[in-house]
Amino acid sequence: MSMNIPKIPLADWIESLEAWLETNLDPLFGAIRVVVGGTVGGLDTALNSVHPLLLIVIFTLLAWFIGRWRMAIFTAIGLLVIDNLGLWSQTMQTLALVLTAAIISVVIGVPIGILCARNNSVQKVVTPLLDFMQTMPAFVYLLPAVTFFSLGVVPGVISSIIFAIPPTIRLTNLGIRQVPAELVEAADAFGSTPSQKLFKLQLPIAMPTIMAGINQTIMLSLSMVVIASMIGAQGVGAYVYRAVTQGNTGVGFEAGLAIVILAIILDRLTQQVIRRTKTNG
Amino acid sequence: MAIIEAKRLTKIFGPDPKKAIPLLDKGWSKEKIHAETKLTVGVNQAEFAIEAGQIFVIMGLSGSGKSTLVRLINRLIEPTSGQILFNGTDVLRMNPEQLRQFRRKNVGMVFQKFALFPHRTVIQNIEYGLEVQGIDKKKRRDMAMQSLELVGLSGWENSYPEQLSGGMQQRVGLARGLANDPDVLLMDEAFSALDPLIRKDMQDELLVLQSKMKKTIVFITHDLNEALRIGDQIALMRDGSIVQIGTPDEILMQPANKYVERFVEDVDLSKVLTASHVMEKAETITIERGPRVALQFMRDRGVSSLYAVDKAMNLLGVITAEDASRALKEGLSLQEVLLQEAPIASPEALINELFEGMGSSKLPVAVVDGGNRLLGVVLKGAVLAALAGNTVFGAGDSA
Numbered sequence: 001m002s003m004n005i006p007k008i009p010l011a012d013w014i015e016s017l018e019a020w021l022e023t024n025l026d027p028l029f030g031a032i033r034v035v036v037g038g039t040v041g042g043l044d045t046a047l048n049s050v051h052p053l054l055l056i057v058i059f060t061l062l063a064w065f066i067g068r069w070r071m072a073i074f075t076a077i078g079l080l081v082i083d084n085l086g087l088w089s090q091t092m093q094t095l096a097l098v099l100t101a102a103i104i105s106v107v108i109g110v111p112i113g114i115l116c117a118r119n120n121s122v123q124k125v126v127t128p129l130l131d132f133m134q135t136m137p138a139f140v141y142l143l144p145a146v147t148f149f150s151l152g153v154v155p156g157v158i159s160s161i162i163f164a165i166p167p168t169i170r171l172t173n174l175g176i177r178q179v180p181a182e183l184v185e186a187a188d189a190f191g192s193t194p195s196q197k198l199f200k201l202q203l204p205i206a207m208p209t210i211m212a213g214i215n216q217t218i219m220l221s222l223s224m225v226v227i228a229s230m231i232g233a234q235g236v237g238a239y240v241y242r243a244v245t246q247g248n249t250g251v252g253f254e255a256g257l258a259i260v261i262l263a264i265i266l267d268r269l270t271q272q273v274i275r276r277t278k279t280n281g
Numbered sequence: 282m283a284i285i286e287a288k289r290l291t292k293i294f295g296p297d298p299k300k301a302i303p304l305l306d307k308g309w310s311k312e313k314i315h316a317e318t319k320l321t322v323g324v325n326q327a328e329f330a331i332e333a334g335q336i337f338v339i340m341g342l343s344g345s346g347k348s349t350l351v352r353l354i355n356r357l358i359e360p361t362s363g364q365i366l367f368n369g370t371d372v373l374r375m376n377p378e379q380l381r382q383f384r385r386k387n388v389g390m391v392f393q394k395f396a397l398f399p400h401r402t403v404i405q406n407i408e409y410g411l412e413v414q415g416i417d418k419k420k421r422r423d424m425a426m427q428s429l430e431l432v433g434l435s436g437w438e439n440s441y442p443e444q445l446s447g448g449m450q451q452r453v454g455l456a457r458g459l460a461n462d463p464d465v466l467l468m469d470e471a472f473s474a475l476d477p478l479i480r481k482d483m484q485d486e487l488l489v490l491q492s493k494m495k496k497t498i499v500f501i502t503h504d505l506n507e508a509l510r511i512g513d514q515i516a517l518m519r520d521g522s523i524v525q526i527g528t529p530d531e532i533l534m535q536p537a538n539k540y541v542e543r544f545v546e547d548v549d550l551s552k553v554l555t556a557s558h559v560m561e562k563a564e565t566i567t568i569e570r571g572p573r574v575a576l577q578f579m580r581d582r583g584v585s586s587l588y589a590v591d592k593a594m595n596l597l598g599v600i601t602a603e604d605a606s607r608a609l610k611e612g613l614s615l616q617e618v619l620l621q622e623a624p625i626a627s628p629e630a631l632i633n634e635l636f637e638g639m640g641s642s643k644l645p646v647a648v649v650d651g652g653n654r655l656l657g658v659v660l661k662g663a664v665l666a667a668l669a670g671n672t673v674f675g676a677g678d679s680a
Contacts (some may be wrong), residue, residue, distance in 0.1 A: 027433070098514035102408075168396060180396075182392055182394055183396055184395040185357055185392070185396065186390070186392060186396040186397075186398070187398075187409075188357055188384070189355060189357055189384060189388075189467075190384060190385065190388040190389075190390070190410035190413060191380075191381040191382065191383075191384035191386075191407055191410070191413055191414070192381075192413045193381065193413070196413050200409070200412070201398060204400045205399070205400060211678075266316075
């Protein structure tokens, strides 16, 4: 059929692009390395410098404050199980990674979502990019991430962000676009500036939707921790990865359970926050 | 001078709207322009002038362009061409900052579906317009509280809009529109979403507020009864054009064309016509005259009763033929046989109210002004004829 048409050298192009970026944008990657590495490291140190029991009490109180009894009891028992399994410091490392990825996703994703909501052309460019980011198998991000940021937790965080940021952007965009036109019109009719409209009307009304996006982002970055451990990110994900390569089901299950507990706590806490932003109006 | 003046104000929807302007100048219809260019004429060269303190009603069916027209005034919709003058300043020439100031200080707006901010309390909604102006918290709270009191919702300041009924929500909308003490209040079908009884209350209240505050109000409605009830001037719209501007009486009595006429036909006359429209000249007699003169008057004019008045035409009562003959026989004065229970009404009384009062009495209804001066009488037959819609109007001077 198409025997005579030569193969498009896509792989070569991508690799030359990668090489070009590596040589020319090295200072930028260096800066990102410092910021991301610093954030994860700082969070990791902070979480691991507090005695586990004290931290469990703090988390339980937080859960009680946000979600009341059932939430608090689950948090206390879940975290005690993790500590008992001897996975405490690894779990805190993982939490540091997830929180860093989530924070950076929010810091970058919410403004991009706002831009998309305000400008149809931006949305037209960003949407297919997000589709691409979410469907490209996550493993593929690992290689350039390692090239640019070398082995360790930083490329892990970066690939988690790429994988996990789309829901925050999408739902920020959606949330703002869903603010009823008549409310936007009312805000205009009373002489709001664009930023007054954003902060006094659009963001507050969109908040439950934006929070749903952030919840998704946290869950997705948590799902990246095992993959990120393949390129040297430490934490409970690395235990799972090691257990898989060594065929050790028991260890794998223990580490997997720690991830599940962490996931449930983070999910329920953020869900509860969404419910609260909704009922508050 | 008019506070708001529109000159050839036009809005065309669609890409490259300017190309429809010369077609409008040629007098092409909305349909023809749409067929040829795919452009939609929203508002077609509207011309009007609104005097300060007036309630100016823009009235039309849905799709007639009335909601677009009101939004051209504060440029929520950007006009395609023409002028809109506020105290002589062209609003279309304002830069974004001037336009913001204009919206903050000079025009308030009330919306059909209330458009209250659901995440803000009642008082926070009302003070929104003050907040964006940067007025400090205490002052704006005071101003908002005054506005809340004005619409009779004191005590509800910390509720959320969803906790309020539709009528109360629109009061909040009204308070929000009035909070920054604007010169002009734009009301886009403000009462259309309310049920009829609440709606009537709100209309009454608006009239009271208006007489107190002397705002200029631009009121959009699709309901002619509402328009006739509250409007000082009514602009009737069809297909984006204003087909007639006039007082309620002019619209009703002298429809400019077939369209207005058809419109007016559908009006529930009993809710529009007042005693002043159907009253006739009263047969009177001054009270000092004797019974013999009274009987003579009745015979001459073919009536069975006379209204007794003093020299200033103030109504004193009714003299019936029977009572006059009794007075003649028994040697009494008219004063002594005067009936004082004659039914009376004000010239503004709606004729359906008159009709209710008539059933019980044989006497016609006397129409008197606030000082009890007799203006005329309303006969049962005249009311029935008016309700049937086959009366020649224009005799009564409009109240």
